[in-house]
Amino acid sequence: MLRVTDRVPDTPSEAPPASPRKTSRGAVRGRRRVHGRAALLLLALPATAFFAVFSYAPLAGLAVAFKNFSISDGVFGSPWNGLDNFRFFFDSGDAKRILWNTLSLNVLFIAATTVCALGLAVMINEIRFRYLRKFLQSSVFLPYFISPVVVSIMLQGLLAGVGGQGGAVNKMLNIFALPSVSWYSEPGAWPWILTVVKVWQMSGYLSVIYLAAITAIPVEVYEAAAIDGASRWRMALRITVPLLAPTTVTLLMLSVGRIFYGDFGTIYAIIGDNGTLFSTTDVIDTYVFRSLRQNGDFGMTAAIGLFQSVVGLVFVLVTTFVARRFGRDTRVF
């Protein structure tokens, strides 16, 4: 499913050349008229203004990453201190483990949510009863609205019970004559538990993007396949999924750039300050938050943020480069 393809899929009958990918590519390059450009600039203007003001102007503040931050001197007035702000993280001895956790958890989350979202979208599209389809589609979208704090409460109720004794999951285990597990002191299980939570939260939300993309697949492609007697399963596998590749690639490429940003909201709400679970769950963002919440040093926070950005950029460039070498187009823009 992660196959990045630029070609029209081999449907049982040669699919009609209505494939949107093929024709939208390059065919009209260089034939723009001057007023076309003006129109494009006009369309880009509002967002450009937004980025200039709210994204690029504040970047000046990144200077504080190299400053010995003092509250009264503020972000711009504090004295320079070179790379000192990076030390608290990289000298900590925990850096390697935390970088690994950040990366591996993100890969888990991205892979799991992408597969589930894509699968859901394809399958929802197969359901015939109109109202049922809409109902099920709404249902899977709902978890996105539940705040991480509430997720955390429910999870504690299910896994540990109130006061950390019991819990529905343990009761279930006991029914099958299995021993209770004290989940909140078992670091090994948590990458998977968190992944399940992410899948629950995000799959329905992301599947909406795929559903929108499915509506753009020309009906003729399916008709041709149906005439050739292809089963629904084959059509899903050979038509829908490959034609969703551009959307999938876009989503993946957007995630790659942020791969060193830990999912603070969810992880901190659920793990909190439970040090016994840090060995598998502590990510850059939670580590920085805990280390600096007392002294609130904006310089050190900015330093780590800058590190995350630069590594993200490198990842994106490398991925793009590698993909190009293998002849795959992964361009997001």
Add this chain to the structure above:
Amino acid sequence: MTLTDTPPRRRRTVEPFAVASLVVVSGFALFCLLPIWMVIASSFTDESRLVRSGYSFFPTKFSLASYRSIFTESAIRDAYVSSLFITVVGTAVALTATTGMAWVISRRVPRISAFFGTLTYLPMLFVGGLVPFYILVTQYLHLENTYWAVILPMAVSPFLVFIEAAFFRQIPEEILESARMDGAGELRTFVRIVLPLSKPILAVVGLFYATAFWNEWFIPLLFITDEHKFPLQLLLQNLIGNVNAAQALQTGSAAAPVYQLRMALTVVTVGPILLAYPFAQRYFVRGLTLGATKG
């Protein structure tokens, strides 16, 4: 060509994949709904029951205590109004700016598209940080205590720009070409051909923006100090944080329903956006798929 033109009802057999889909999606929906049901049931369950397990699947001891304390909050009406305004205006502004940029990027015009693409992409990676952002809004733009302080900083999400651009790229070029043959300019083609074809993605992106605006509490926390302009999420955030502090100074009050309140707050905030959901859903869940007309 419309779907009903081709009704070759050859096979009325049950497709295994369709059945499998129904089963799997239903299973997943159950997995999604059960916890939601837990939240709703718990929000109506008396605290004395909730403290035994932390949740409840059925309100065995029915109680409205939490809802009562939420809806007696004097600012709740103002908060709904604020949230509604921020969400509606914010979504309109955001959708306009996003769609324009997405189209420019999706066109793959030499230099222009790459330039704007990069311009949009970098903010996903590089963030100036909280302090400069705060100084910008309060000391340069002077937006504090206005709804614009919430709307403008969230007006364009690079992520959604690229999602929209990916969709635009799926629109067959020949449709655009034929419009141009008819003498339509870039802007006209965009407005008259592209936008109507893109309702599904506009609905999705609009829905995502609406959700984001509705749920936002951190930016209002930064910039809105006038309690009559607090959006709902901020008000409820405060309510949660304060549940014990308030009780500590009250004489003779009953124990605050900590668990129940959190559940009820979830229900109260999710409610309105759920009402808006079906309107958006019409566009991105295909009205009649092939499967509906063909066996």
Add this chain to the structure above:
Amino acid sequence: MPRPTMPRRAFLRSSAALTALGTASAVFGLDACSSGSGSSADRLVMLLPGDIPVGWDAIRGAVNDRLKADLGFTIDAQFISWTNYSNQELLKFTSGERFDQALEARWLHLDQLLSSGSLRPMDGYFADKAHPHLDATVSAKARASVTYKGHQYAVPQVNYASAITGMVIRQDLAEKYGIGSVETYEDFERYLYAVKQHDRGLIPFGLDNGYVNNTVTPQPTGLFNAHSWEDPSQFFQAAGSNAGIFAMDPRAGTTGSSRPRPFWEAPGVVETLHRIRKYNQDGILNKDVLNADVSSVRGLFGQGRYAATVGNTDGLTTTTFGAVASAVHGAAIAQVVPFAKGTAARPAATFQASNNVVINKNSAHADMVMKLQDWVSVKENHDLVSYGIEGKDWKAHGDSEFETLSKYVFPGFALCWRISLERTPVGMVDSERTWFGWAKDYGHFTTDPFTSFYFDQTPVKTNISQLASAYNQYGKPLFAGTVDVASGLSKLQSAFEHAGLDKVLDQLQTQADAYLAAAKSAR
């Protein structure tokens, strides 16, 4: 592909809608612009923690009317919820905002604000005796505790001389199991085990992720540190973490040499860690300490699920925990204070307040802040701000008690707590009344030699942030009893060493010795 049929009309409709929205928003926006948030010569801007009090509009009106008449200015209170107060006030200080006063404390950012010079000294205002009510209601001892490099920087907001972190227990259960009144640590432990033995549905002690910091190291007692119950003579220094992780030499006051050590070298500490571990394994403590928040723990105590939890001598024990009586038939609570000698104990105190009012360096109206502090030190003003409008929001019971009539609750500790002016809520249980009264008397405490020592962590801030992180990861589980003591402690020790413990100890010693020398020469 079906051709779009009516794009133009649809677009026209949607663009008309957009225009309408734009107009509406412009109107709203302009309207919203009219109220600025900066301070001005007749408006004092203050940052307060918590939710906006119910009925604040009316009381603010009454307060401002009176203020305007008395002092010629009004107040603009900006309430920031508890969860966000710490980061928001830091952000406002950092960005150079011109608000006038804030709630500040060591558990917020007082140390950093002092060392970076972000606060305005107040000495002048006290020297000129222009604030008689304030001078009369805030003791010199409390004021001395917020002196930094010879200047006073805060008005402590206290309703006690020193607040003791103790516990609240279910007195009905203590009676039922024949323990009677819990005074010594043995009593306390017997109580916990009796509950465990007899009440299967109850967890003997409920602890949360915040108060876990108070279980081991003395300030001046650790909750489960039996040694400190006997000898509450020391205050461990927190120095950048949330718990007292550094023990100063007990004789530092006389020798002038601080000789700080890590907490595990102090007597009674390792023994305490083992005890807590045992509590965890015996089911005395809730197992989810590290994931429990204080609201939930208090809520569970209130519902009768816990038989004891943390309760301070700040006069709020009965109101916070008394609700258990309405949930559990026959339940009664009692305040327990961790001193084996009871009210005869003379524990160490730094007299540092848990809450202070400070003046922002960028404020143009420091004089107004001080005038307001003086103004709220007058009984009727204090009562109006703290309890609301008499007869409507509250009712006096004698001179020192009150009963609430409305839901109005003001965070007085951030503006107007005064020992002599605070009314206590009616119905306070006897044990709390005893201890709250006891804690108000400065004579019941001995002054800690480091009473106004504030550690400037700038020279070692990298190490401090690593220590904080190591404490969170390895220290808290030890303090909560969720890990084995021997291996957990050795992990903590090596993490501390890696974080530069020696360097921090050196710096701490340098600054502390300098402080002692300065204090000596001042005497």
